[in-house]
Amino acid sequence: DGGITQSPKYLFRKEGQNVTLSCEQNLNHDAMYWYRQDPGQGLRLIYYSQIVNDFQKGDIAEGYSVSREKKESFPLTVTSAQKNPTAFYLCASTGRGSSYEQYFGPGTRLTVT
Amino acid sequence: GIQVEQSPPDLILQEGANSTLRCNFSDSVNNLQWFHQNPWGQLINLFYIPSGTKQNGRLSATTVATERYSLLYISSSQTTDSGVYFCAVERRKAGNTPLVFGKGTRLSVIA
Secondary structure (H helix, E strand, O other), X not given: OOOEEEEOOEEEEOOOOOEEEEEEEOOOOOEEEEEEEOXXXXXXXXXXXXXXXXXXXXXXXXXXXXXXXXXXXXXXXXXXXXXXXXXXXXXXXXXXXXXXXXXXXXXXXXXXX | OOOEEEEOOEXXXXXXXXXXXXXXXXXXXXXXXXXXXXXXXXXXXXXXXXXXXXXXXXXXXXXXXHHOEEEEEEXXXXXXXXXXXXXXXXXXXXXXXXXXXOOOEEEEEEO
């Protein structure tokens, strides 16, 4: 089945540690995105990539880093510089064609204490 | 940048009732999608609807692009319809650029 996988589902870290969230898609989509969602809030864009080896900052990129070495993979690193890292992180992708429907992975809940 | 406003922010319905959710946007769009976020956090595509009307079972959506709004209709609501409904539009007309999300409408359907 085609889709987007994110791992792990829940992640716990101590303050000061970097942590990497995984996002993999087998939809052959060119573009991938990372969003952050805080309780009761909408989605805010962290980073996005429209093509391999290229990515752009979103609205809240500070304290995060990404890489796009393969079309299928777009990992997100939450660094110790991110002041409030506890949140729900969602990865998404879109393909080319007559429509640009965006599809989401199941998300990773990160808790930093 | 483009602004997306959804109303109402919260909605409580008795099972079997109908509802209309609204999404206003501040500029012309090439892409508009409706999503449902279930209680476990998963976002599910409901409609890709930059213009016109679509129906899928008890759900339907209409976008009037010239007047910059979209409506999501839920008929004969069920408890499984509970969750948050998001409207999202594309920032530019180039395609594959990030969506801008509204803050959502939180729907609770009571048995």
